[in-house]
Amino acid sequence: MLRGTPFPSAYRAPSTLCRRCFLRSVAARRQQARYVSTSFLEKQNEAKIKWDDRAKLIEEGKIPHLWDILKERGYVKDIAGTEDQIRELMLRKRIGVYVGIDPTAPSLHVGHLLPLMALFWMYIHGYRAVSIIGGATARIGDPTDRLQSREPITKSDMSMNITKMHYQLKRIWLNVEEHARRHGYEKEPRIWGRALFNNSQWYSSLSFIEVVSRLFKGMRLGPMLSRETVKRKMEKGDGMSLDEFVYPLMQAWDWWHMFRKMGVRMQIGGSDQYGNIISGIEAVKYLRDTEPDPSEKIPDDVLNTPVGFTVPLLTDSSGAKFGKSSGNAIWLDQFMTSSFHLYGYFTRRPDADVENLLKLFTFLPLDDISKIMELHKQDPSTRHAQHALAYEVVALIHGIDEATEVRDRHRGLFSKGVFHSPLVTFPTDEPSTANLASGFRVDIQLPESLILSKSISRILYAAGLADSVTDGNRLTKHQGAYIGGAPGQPSATNRGMDYGVLTYTPIKNWFPQDTKNFLIDGKLLILRRGKHFIRVVEMVSDAAWEASGMMYFGEPGTGRVRMLREALVDAGKDHDLSLLNSAEAREKFLDRAEALYADEGGPLLRGLPSEPHPPVAKTRARQILDQSFRTYALAGSGAGATKAKTAEIDSILERTERHLEDQVTRLVSREGHLKDKKRRRAERAQAAPMFKKVHV
Incomplete structure (x- = not known):
């Protein structure tokens, strides 16, 4: 039986409610308890003690301040805040720092790598490093340094860009940790921290009215209209739309979200992002000082001051900015700029620039860079410094093994070494790294x-x-x-x-x-x-x-073994089998053609580029067809792909025909040899008594 229970009028509900429903209602309103393990607190306390000890060593001059390292290597161009604030903040607190990238292209490029390198340096020195993919902000597009508005990005293109950039950054972060170990920086578990986010994660659940009431209310139009980007686009471009106008505020909200949730106190950006960083600092300070919830109030002190800096702009030999808009981007996707051409780009850098690039794009200690430059000056024609630079960059983006292979190919004059074709299928016979x-x-x-x-x-x-x-x-x-x-x-x-x-x-x-x-x-x-x-x-x-002429695995009518078997038999039919005098010889010839596709050392395998790790479980037929898939995959889709695939199959059939011709010739020759041998044996048998008589 359900008993009526008085229900407080404060809940604005009927005056009575069953006991079970009442308890559920009260439980729903109760604050959820969160528990922290003692081991976590101990680890945090241990990390704080280590950080304080490190600060003492820096103050005593026994180890360098990371800010001095960043400046010495050339990462610092413009500072948002004061240098004293930044030095004190980095010394006293294991702050969070972030770099944001909008997915407006299907790949990162070399220009993105420079602010990321500064972020990587902070990570391997113990700071919390956050990389952000702007899935929400990219829907507007940063108007900085643009006179024309960006074309809207379709949902499918946006999804592709986000997916590809996400996994590029994941791979690079794993390589950063490997490079840190190479150069003596051992990762401290649960102390070193890094994260990769998409700002759509918080924008998708954010109320528009919250942004308007919290942030827009404190921003004044005068300073925003006086920004150089706004004035240039309104006077010389196609005008400034409202979404482009508030883009810096959206970027500022990203910072505010990470400021209060993740302890991010610093932003790093390219030199063209200085205005957005300044706007972000003003916005974060305003939101910090006007926080309505007393329990989330953040004090205004040096440890809670937002700061930032920009890195130098990376330009080509003509002084043009690198990037998608400029049309001269060097992509970090192997299928847009191969690792071979990425390596080649850095080996072509002028001698005057290579030392600075070694400081910016590698984790090599400055003493090692000095030694590299000394060796380079002894014989600049060897381009020793450029090769060192290219090797380190390719290793960071694509891994040590790929960098070693590409370096060997370049040093061997585009060498004769083994070329590892791109993977076509998921690797089931080796770790999927x-x-x-x-x-x-x-x-x-x-x-x-x-x-x-x-x-x-x-x-x-x-x-x-x-x-x-x-x-x-x-x-x-x-x-x-x-x-x-x-x-x-x-x-x-x-x-x-x-x-x-x-x-x-x-x-x-x-x-x-x-x-x-x-x-x-x-x-x-x-x-x-x-x-x-x-x-x-x-x-x-x-x-x-x-029309594309492409094939996919398992496509009806394209069974690999069946295709090769039919091709071999058809090739055999083109020859005059009457040269084989007996039915037995013809049968042997066709049996040989039938078995060719499975021959481990046969002519169908010889002459094809060898695979780095030949799958033992695969038949020869599958390996050959896989190779033709790789050939036209490299060429891309369309007519070029069709021609490449056709050429590969034609070459296979041509080699097969040549082998079959050799087989016919050998079989005919063997039959003739057997007849001659039989005739000579008979002649010797007839002459044997005469030889015997003469001998006696």
Whole structure:
């Protein structure tokens, strides 16, 4: 029996309520308790003691202040705040520091690397480092130094850009830790801290009225209108839209969110970001001083002062800024600027610039840089310093192994060494590392008939994320692969990814018609296996797919073994088999043609570029077809890809025909030799009594 319980009028509810509902209502209003383990508190206290000890050593001059290191290496151009504030803040507190990048292109470029290098230096010295992908702010676009407004970015392009940049930054961060170990900086667990965020994470749940009432109220139009970016765009450009006008305030809100939640007190940016950093400091100070909640009030002191600085602008030999807008970007994506050409770009730097670039783009100690320059001056023609610079940069972006291989190829005059082709499928026979994933092409195309009417297991196989359809079924059964979509929602009703965010949900063996719910803008699927291997699949019409001349794994009518078997037999039919006098000889010839595709050391394998790690489980037929896939994947899609693939297959058939001709010649020659041998034996047998008589 339910008993009525008086309910306080303060809750604005009926005067009576059942006991169970009353208790639930009270529990819902109760503040949720959060508990912190004693081990965590002990670790934090230990970290604070270490930091205080380090500050004493800096004050005594026994170790250098990181700010002095940054200035000595050339990272500091303009300062937002005072130098005394920055020195004191960095000395007394393990502050957080961030760099933000808007995903307006499908890859980072060398220009982005410079502010990131300053962030990496702070990370390996124990500061909390945060890198931000501006999934929300990129929808507006930073108007700084622009006279024309940016073109709107579609949801599909935005999703692709965010996905590719996210995994690029993850790989680079892992390489930073490897470089830190190489140069004597050992990571302290739970003390060194880094994070990678997308600002859509907080903007998607942020109330517009909160931004207006908290931030816009304290900003005055006069100072904002006097900014050089605004004046130039209004006077010489196409005018300033309201969203572009408030862009610095959105960037400032990012800083405020991290300021109060993550302890971020410093921002680093390119030299063109100085105005936005100044605006951000003013906004954060205003929000800090006008916090309405007493429990979240932050004091106005030196340890809670927002500061920032900019790095020098990276320009080419003509003085032009590097970047997508300038059209001279050196991309960090291997499929947009190969590691070979990235290495070559740095080996071409002028002698006058190379020492400064070594300080900016490497973690080499200054003493080591001085030694490198001394060796370089002894014989500048060897470009010793440029090679050292290029090696360190490629190792940071693509890993030590890739940098070593590319260096050897450059030093061997574009050498004869083994060229490691890009990965086509997920590596099942070796660790799926982040650097290995950099050679895995992210964006591919697949036909509409496959995406909309075939199982998700077959799509995983076609995309190269599964070794077979069976492997794809196993992945879906054990939820070992993921698809870009709304987390926690069933496939039949999944609303897909929101604009500007990157979220995944495990792939299950759903009905083929459910896959369309995960399409972005009706044409893009984002798939992932493991931590680093992703495919951004663009769905194209069947007619466009047919015209491209491309093939996907498991495409009907393109079985690798069947194709090669038929090609070998057809090649054999082109020869005059009547040269083989007996039916037995002809049968042996066809058996040899039938077995050629599986010959481990046969002519179909010889002459092809060797693989870095040949999969033992794969047949020769599959390896050969994989090679032709790689050839036209490097050329891209379209007519060029078709020609490259056709040329590769033609070369395979040509080598096969030559081998078959050799087989025919050898078989005919062998038959003739056997006849001659039999005839000579018979003649010797007839002459044997005569020889015997003469001997007696």
